[in-house]
Amino acid sequence: MLIPFSISAQGFRLPENQKFQKINFELISNLIVIPVEINGADLTFVLDSGVSRPLLFNLSDQDSLQINNVSEVTIRGLGDGEPMKALSSSGNKFALGKAKNYDQDLFVVLDKEINFSTSLGIPVHGILGYELFRDFIVEINYGSQYIKLHNPELYDHAPHKRSQTLPLSIQNRKAYVEGTVLIKDSENIPVKLLVDTGSGDALWLFHEPEKGLEIPEKNYEDYLGRGLSGDIFGKRAKVNGVRIGDFELKDAKAAFPYQESFGFAKNLGDRNGSVGGEILKRFNIVFDYPREQVTLRKNNNFRDPFHYNLAGIDLQHNGLRYIAERIADSRGVVRDDESTFGNVQILLENKTRLSLVPEIIVSGIRAGSPAAEAGLQEGDVILAVNGKRIYRYKLQEVLKMLNEKEGKRIKVLIERYNKDMLFTFVLKKVFDDD
Template sequence: MTVFLTLFFCGSSCAQSYFNLTSTRDYYSIRFKLVSNLIVIPVEINGVELSFILDTGVNKPILFDLTSADSLELKNTEAIYIRGLGGGEAIKAYKARSNIFRIKKDVVNYNEDIYLILDQGINFSPRLGVPIHGIIGFELFRDFVVEINYARKRIRFYRPGSYKYRACRKCQTFPLDIIHDKPYIKATVDLNEQKDLEVKLLIDSGSSDALWLFRKEKENLVTPENHFEDFLGRGLSGSIYGDRARVEKLQIGQFELKEAKVAFPDSVSIQHLQNLNERDGSLGAEVLKRFNIVFDYGEGKLTLRRNRYFKQPFKYNMSGIELQHNGIRVVKELESGIRRGKTNESPGEGVEIRLDRFFKYSLHPAFEIAEIRDGSPAFIAGLQRGDIILTVNGKATYRRSLHEVKEMLNEKPGKKIRLKVEREGQHLDFTFALKKVL
């Protein structure tokens, strides 16, 4: 599963601004898209509608893809430098003040700051297969009680004090710590035959992974012997690498998740993170999506109720291929049609029917291998980064979404996969079998 995870730290003082409901109702409801476990919502900035990831791990909105939003007008800008996950250097950004943010009709902030990144390398749309222009988080959770129904893909923003907690046998409410504008929860893990290790986790809805832990030998948080090295994702400061494994059990109150995926990022990737001593890792969206959740920052509460995703198995990428969109390609298709006409050759048969065959050319996204895991079935078969996947088991990829193609490459252990790819203008065939990881 491709990971999307970024953390942001203010490069200058962050001015206070607030979201409000413009109507007299107690709440406003919107639908969202669930893409690689991430919540994507429409956000209108200064009259231009964009797509943002709802990220509990970010304290100010960040805009990083202007390719389809070049008409957006930003005023009162100043240059700053920011850091995030990854081993790279700080990157230049521009802070723009006094912007109007609107989510659909009723959720509005008339004086919002935003941080604009012009680095074209910071673009998560290709990996997710849908346009993503930025991330937004803390202020929405601070200014409302936020109810997220992952099963129905719906969010409700409640006025503070208006949310009514109902008796619910299948729910559990937890204390929620807000530290430096980010939410934390306590859980336990069974790891390396150590039982009930208590961990404090950042709740990070902007990570599509399940669980991250930081190596701390004194607390018995060490990588299991059964693990593999992998590319974990892309942060604001570059690529993130580390080890992947499984915990025997992840326990959040009454909720028990067995054989959950866990990643241990390397020290270079997290070197710029502040307050590392205040937490042991992150709880990502592959766990969060298994619940319907109520975030109540004002009261310091988090309520969980498991949903239909709860019992889904935690699957690692069995092919070893990470895909992304990379431009478009021309597809040549053979089509046929019926053409009717009249003929004078036979008075009794005045209609002529012809079956025409012709080619149609159309443009479709190119699905490119962005990363390939060393030692994986695809790697052993000879596939390479940059290969464009044309067909999977005889089925053309251009008729499918990025998510659908990923699922075709990750169905079940032992599944035989036949790929036709384009490499440097040549069409090549490869065959391998999916193999369960760990």
């Protein structure tokens, strides 16, 4: 975002003598989702170390939200589309527990296409990053899914004996760490990576052949995500390894975004890519922006295999739909184990229950993937996976069903043009072993 702001002297603060504020989070698609109160309204945000100012979007489910001192601006971010109109607002009260800022600037994005909720499966209203990292020592425990916002003046900097503290470069309100990557049979290539908790991917690398950052031969084109200025596409591949400090991850998943997605940034400097949530979640991390350092310690996620979309399907919520179920209990009592995620239920003659439940559709499909070869198409409504009616499950649980393990046979019941259709395919590796 390229809009200049004056820096508030207020910032986030804890009550006097309070050492930290602990906040539990949900980890969804490798993203940290936290509760945030803005001007008295309870909202849900993604903690995004790659964003320099808070962004508000997807406010359709809010009865009312007051924002202060509003003016219209133009902003631009990742993606190859045009800049967009937004609202700039100042003097807002942000609260995360007892951590509060009474004079916070923010942007309000009016484009309805900017919406994490449909792909994450829960309401998400914005992203928040730099100000928290600037004002606190931020401890992220990915293993137990909580963050602690430590008062820098009261924080004990004694690291754990199994942790490692590394330099962290803070430039233009963003943090960078240095590491190396091993591509094919090359030597380890030094890289400078943006630390991006707001990316669910493992590693983004810029295609820079002169530095040895070549795209591996085994790759495929894919949708990488959506930025403020449009969709981002690129190549997905696997690199032999990535090293940060003394920690090495082998056969790491990597994406090479097309350069036009970064057209708004005239000069990326010496940055070579980004490290995102699928790598970061393997550590418990302490970010210390004031001292420009980060402390890493391996957690139980460290040796987890990297996740690939074996089926080749992307899903998202697409509004609501009614379903009809017969009730087995002759008294017409709805049992707890029959409950759904729908919030509207109608009983008809004590025999049938109509429920309003989220509709999940195929939002994207990878060419040549098992799902594409079986005949699934974008826009198909998912009804059941391997005999399980999906309205009983969260979006992320459905995605897991579709990508359990190589060699598993998947049966997907869909609706297309008001007709039910059944497709079968077998999950296979994205990249064959060398």
